[in-house]
Amino acid sequence: MHSFVDTNVSIGFMFSIDPLNNKSMSVFGEYEYIFWSNCVKDESEKVFKNKRKILIEFFKDLSNNLKPEDFQNFTYDDLKKYIYRNYSKNKKRNQILSSLGKFWSNYVDEMFPTYDSFINSVNNCLSDLKISVYSRKNEWESTVLLSELRTEMYIEIKNKLNSFKVHSPDDKIILDAHDHNLRNEFLLDFITFDKDCCDAASRIEDFSFNKVKGISDYL
Known part of the structure; x- marks a missing residue:
């Protein structure tokens, strides 16, 4: 077909x-x-560059801004609240929010992650956004x-x-x-x-x- x-x-x-x-x-x-x-x-190509830039900046900021003391029964809803507090209502925030569910299920997969495990999840996601995403892009384009x-x-x-x-x-x-x-x-x-x-x-x-x-x- x-x-x-x-x-x-x-x-x-x-x-x-x-x-x-x-x-x-x-x-x-x-x-x-x-x-x-x-x-x-x-x-x-235009959407790819913009989306990748927004997501990389977000996850870098997230890694730098969250502290161990934030992780008292930290949940997916707490992550959403963090975004609503720190990002105004615009396309950038919508882009971040739309990716949260897949980020959590693909990289976190815990109900109450610890600070260390969560930061490790963020770093793994960042690695994919910097490297693996290009492999998928090349596979598509080829x-x-x-x-x-x-x-x-x-x-x-x-x-x-x-x-x-x-x-x-x-x-x-x-x-x-x-x-x-x-x-x-x-x-x-x-x-x-x-x-x-x-x-x-x-x-x-x-x-x-x-x-x-x-x-x-x-x-």
Whole structure:
């Protein structure tokens, strides 16, 4: 089977503490051929750099700021409270919060970690963010195939996408997938974990994907 994936699928695969990691791994294992476009590739590179920078800075600060006396029955909820106290409400905080569950299950896996065990977990996560994340990124990029360069603008379909609250770069990505689908005879699934993109691709009749899959299609 063939698929064309959105940026959030690639990022979910590259970062083991991304909340979509398990779903992205399922996509990676499901399809023999996975495609993305230059637009998806460029967007993934930008998101990768920004996400990695935010997470590395957070875990470094966390390691420096927490003290042994903080660890009296320290729990996952205490970690969340730490973030709400120290980070204002913005995309950076949302990025950190979204990674907490996977960080805790992948690296901590204790109800009440000690200071030493928790700092060890943070350091292991930092090591992965500095080194292992590039191995996953290379694995993704060496496997996924680049689609043809789109030259058709599909203005009418773009306007329909915008009416469904899908805007740049997401509208460009769906149109890349649509263009790739039209150029080839094989059945193509379009996969995105963005709800608006998934709804629009499912409801706009101009698209003829084999299936449109979203976040609810994967465990």
